Amino acid sequence: MLVLRRGSTLCRSSNQNTSCLKKLISFQPRTSSTASAAINQSVPFKPSRAVGVWLAGCSGMVAGAVLLGGITRLTESGLSMVNWTLIKEMKPPTNQLEWEAEFDNYKKSPEFAAIHSDFTLTDFKRIFYMEWGHRMWGRCIGLFYFIPLGYFLARRRIAKIDYKRHAAFSFLLLVQGGYGWYMVKSGLKAPEKSTDIPRVSQYRLAGHLGLAFILYSGFLWSAMTNLKRDLLFEPHQNLRKLRIMAHISKSMVFFTAMSGAFVAGLDAGLIYNSFPKMGTFWIPPEILQFEPKWKNFFENSTTVQFDHRVLGISTLALITSTWTISRFTTLPRRARLAANCLMGMALLQVHLGITTLKNYVPIPLASMHQCGSLVALSFSLWLCHELRTIKKVVKIIKK
Structure with a gap:
């Protein structure tokens, strides 16, 4: 585990500094061969x-x-x-x-x-x-x-x-x-x-x-x-894939929350109060009844609720995939904790959404569901920030 303390020249490892650094940069193909000299450089941002x-x-x-x-x-x-x-x-x-x-x-x-x-x-x-x-x-x-x-x-x-x-x-x-x-x-x-x-x-x-x-x-x-004072990390070959998945998950949480705003604006949560089907349908017949067709996605209450359901389940699936990759990636404690928190919050948020829908949108549950989207976004930002640490420190060392 490599420790780089912000605002100082500290860069320690349990093994040799140079070998640890080479391990760090082994996944960065265009790194300078004089990378060991970068250990003595201080981190510019205090x-x-x-x-x-x-x-x-x-x-x-x-x-x-x-x-x-x-x-x-x-x-x-x-x-x-x-x-x-x-x-x-x-x-x-x-x-x-x-x-x-x-x-x-x-x-x-x-x-x-x-x-x-x-x-x-x-x-x-x-x-x-x-x-x-x-x-x-x-x-x-x-x-x-x-x-x-x-x-x-x-x-x-x-x-x-x-x-x-x-x-x-x-x-x-x-x-x-x-x-x-x-x-x-x-x-x-x-x-x-x-x-x-x-x-x-x-x-x-x-x-x-x-x-x-x-x-x-x-x-x-x-x-x-x-x-954040210490940048703790261990490099791993799945890291790039995990970073991409984490950023996509963050974006999906945001867009799902925005679709929830359309649900709230149209009171779309007060129709089809059943799950997983919408009444007796998987796809309601009136889902594209407005003309032009694009208006259905923003003004048709049935379509807006259907979209929010699909986005919610898709976001959960994406976060689950991200969490699964994190289990096979060598990560520091903070990054692993962020991934676990995001996974747990995604499950809770979907449960809150279904419960709110089935109970005809009571104010306490609806408020908890809206706050849940903000908490899920927070955990996704935390995970992305922890993973960004590795890329940022590599750039500092490369200088």
Whole structure:
């Protein structure tokens, strides 16, 4: 087992350093023959534990926003606030007149007329506070990110190589705030058909969730890079195949979660509440009834649920294959633990999805299922990050 400590010149092995290094680079065909001299070179990137903890906190707050957003959607609270202002709405109504004025604004929305026409002021307060809490949580994420960012930049605690990454984080946070209101606006318009239920666009909902997942992934990846102090690994001939499979699994987890956003946006989980068949069919007859055909994959509730089922099972099969390969690959403890956690979470996530479907999407189970997708993505990112260590260290040594 070779140990390379970040920010130092330490490179030890239980055997001879040179022989261990040759073992390491034996699977890198274009490595220089003077690789043993690279042992004495230091690792250029010196991580900051404080920055890592801060970024881990940012990823946790984004995860909290995803959870709150899911509950807001399930409780049909997202359209309770029909206006958007960056500062003014931070203060909720505080007296009877303000509450009645806010309630009167909501009464003008299509959702009130179609779904909540029997709501009292007390009922309105319940859904209002849910959406207000979600919006305020988003603002807290901005403060939690930008204030420490200014401090760390001033103290030069952030590596120059990460400047572009933090510029991207800043841009995505600002875009996400505006995009959230862009999504809500789609539900404040009367639907084209009088029989349709007013709801936010499933396209915008998927985009809003996708941006949150991207932000979460970026924060978590950067946090792991800063918090990991030792790079422990043993090379193996299956490593390249395992890395490819791990990255494909990560992508499949992401796309399956995005298909879940379309399920939520269309309330597609409330039809065909049986598994593995959809009613009495393996493939329902109305799966391609919309014209043009591509619309079925985004607007046909039956097709959207069918797609999510197929993607979920396919992701489980892919993760199982990745885990199987990991069993035949010499890996350090952390990488093996990440593979085992990903396998376990994939099984749990599929079980949660089936249970949620069969029980007609109760809010607690549906929230757990949505959070499960984020946990599965976290474990897949962890595995990819552990496997990336080997490639990165080889490049450092090759220099």
